[in-house]
Amino acid sequence: MTKQSRILLIIAVLALGTMYVFPIWKINLDAPQYPEGIGMYIRINTIHGIKPNDLDNINGLNHYIGMKRIEPDSITELKVMPWIIGFLMAFGLLAAWAGKPWMLYTWTAVFLIVAVVGLVDFYLWEYDYGHNLNPHAAIKVPGMSYQPPLLGSKQLLNFTAHSWPAFGGWMAFLALALGLTASYLEIKRRKNRISVV
């Protein structure tokens, strides 16, 4: 591994570290009755309101349409995620220290799989919340489900839901991009060397 690749990898690891400090994802809801806004942040290990009582108030609103309560303590992903990111950081540091290209490739590949699985899992989680509704809910709109968008905005009855990565999430994407770039440069350099030989 070149010094450049090592530096890129270390920056990637540091970027991942921000996920412990900053929210990864932000879902906010717009409605005429909420001029002050209402929404939630997803962090590496919990979910909380943008304002202190927002999560309770979202749960309160969701009960009308029969959505399950969002209970951070009962979401397995939030328990596992700190360990997965921790592992990626440790492995990334080890790869940068050892300087073995295969370690860089492995790190990038694992991260890519984690990212894809993570987003699919997030999608399924949203799908479950949006579709698995209490049949006794007060408000039932035929054909309506309430799955928030994975990325972007979507109208759900009187609310427009917006879902975008937050700072920690953008940093994770940056880390992945750095891993991919480092791997690409490393592969390209080795190819060139081989062709020279």
Added chain:
Amino acid sequence: MSKSHYKKLGYGLLLLLFLGVFGVSCTGTEQAGGRKDAAEKVYVAPGEYDEFYSFLSGGFSGQVTVHGLPSGRLLKTIPVFSQFPENGWGYTEETKAMLNTSWGFVPWDDAHHPELSQTDGVPDGRWLFINANNTPRVARIDLVNFETDEIVEIPNSAGNHASPFITPNSEYIVASTRFSVPIPQRDMSISEYQDNFKGTISFIKADEPGKMDVAFQILVPGYNYDLAHAGKGPSFGWAFFTSYNTEQAHSLLEVNASQNDKDFVAAVHWKRAEECIAEGKGKRMSGKYVHNYLNEARIAVSEQKDGVTVLYPSDCEGLVYYLPTPKSPHGVDVDPSGEYIVAGGKLATVIPVHSFSKMLKAIEDKAFETEVDGIPVLKYDAVIAGEVENPGLGPLHTEFDGKGYAYTTAFISSEIVKWELGTWQVVDRIPVYYSVGHLSIPGGDSRKPWGKYLLSLNKITKDRYLPTGPELAQSAQLIDISGDKMKMLLDFPTMGEPHYGQALPASLIMDKQVKFYQLQENENPYAIRSESEARVERDGNDVHVYMSTIRTHFTPDNIEGIKLGDTVYFHVTNLEQDWDVPHGFAVLGARNAELLIMPGETRTLVWKPQRVGVYPFYCTDFCSALHQEMQGYLRVSPRGSNVPIAFGTGE
């Protein structure tokens, strides 16, 4: 022509004469100085805010209303001295004690003068004070939640009118007797007024919430003490009170109290009073009074008190001076610089303006005319700075724009007169409809007025609005005072009878508003923090219902086991933790009130079952899409029945 036709003609001629004299033109366009221009100045577009909060006293309603300026829109009624069944004020267990007095529970009063707290002589947006005239009291309203949080009664008083004018750092608010009475009270002939009836001027410590108290009272001759204002800047440490009825009449005052050419402005040196009290010159006088305040659980509690420190002017030299002032003065208003003291002699032909510096010199030179009960009466010529000629008929009250001008209301000629400080020349006048009492300029009695608008608080309404039977809303009129000429902008009806208003820029208070109470900080002993704590408990014949509300149900909503002869306490906690989600509570057979419970708050309604049966209760504040489903049932069994206490929701 019939007799009534002549009568009509007569009225018509009188009206013409009236219009001729005052040059009034009655078309709306001209009154408003150009409709379009005026409309643009008062138009607050949907979703936008008014520039000022204006607090108007409710007069006989006993409350305070909050209007936005320049739109005149009513923003809120703040219940203060009168019970308010709309939200349970004065009915709930948490607020009942706020209306306790030494006379017992008093469910109403006559509230005259709102007064904003000040720092360095400028409204600071912390609190609003207001007086109760009939059962002498003053109240404090907290401007973070627009709720009355303290009321203190004033002993040895009757008709607390000259109140609650404030000193520049909110050290004291003042109070005084409009009606002099025997002090201490005793059975005696009214005809012995002259030697026996006295007035009191009270200073109430005001700068610490929950600790309002009568600091001291000054016993003064038995006149009617009407209005007041504290000095500021050079006159800091003084307060000025108007008096009338120096004739000391006790009957037919409209004639008998209107004989003297001059009555008095009492100049009270409250800094000197503090010294005299420190020197032990105050005397202890009995006098029962009650102090009500919110405890840490936001529940009103009453504290019985007896005895005040009283100063006699003869025991404390330099405490009080009388400034002769024509004639039956009403307002006494200190200009922003603190030098000029303007008195509105309601029967006077001029507005006298006293000079504070001349007053000090007159005191030094002992330029005394006479002395009344140990109070030196200063010579008029020694204290007068100038007289405003031709100020309109019946001048009452003056405020200032901070740009060198004063604005005085003239009740009889129904106009507002603008005049210049220093030259004492009238520079502009504008008719108002009809017969203005007080006026209000934001910060207009402070060191730094925001002199953009003037609100004319009129006493007579007649034809200003669509008629509503014999009783009409009192009318307010907004006048633009930003230019050389006053411009009429807007009429709007008000609640009760606003005797006075105070206004300040919205920016001083809008950002510190409480949006809801933190449930975790609710210290009401009957509060619950979740539905799982909801329950019904019997304690002898008392039944305590610990009930919660959240969109959109009560917990519990089915209650059994109540019997005739029980007293039921509904302790309702609103579990919501969001802005603008109050819930209401009403139960059939309630003879007191409903409840409005703010998010995070607990309120208690007492209910006594009268008939066997099953009775509904429901939410009275439209809270959500399923508000109409927010209800419950309560079963009432006969006396001695063995139906057990049972309760639940959704079971």
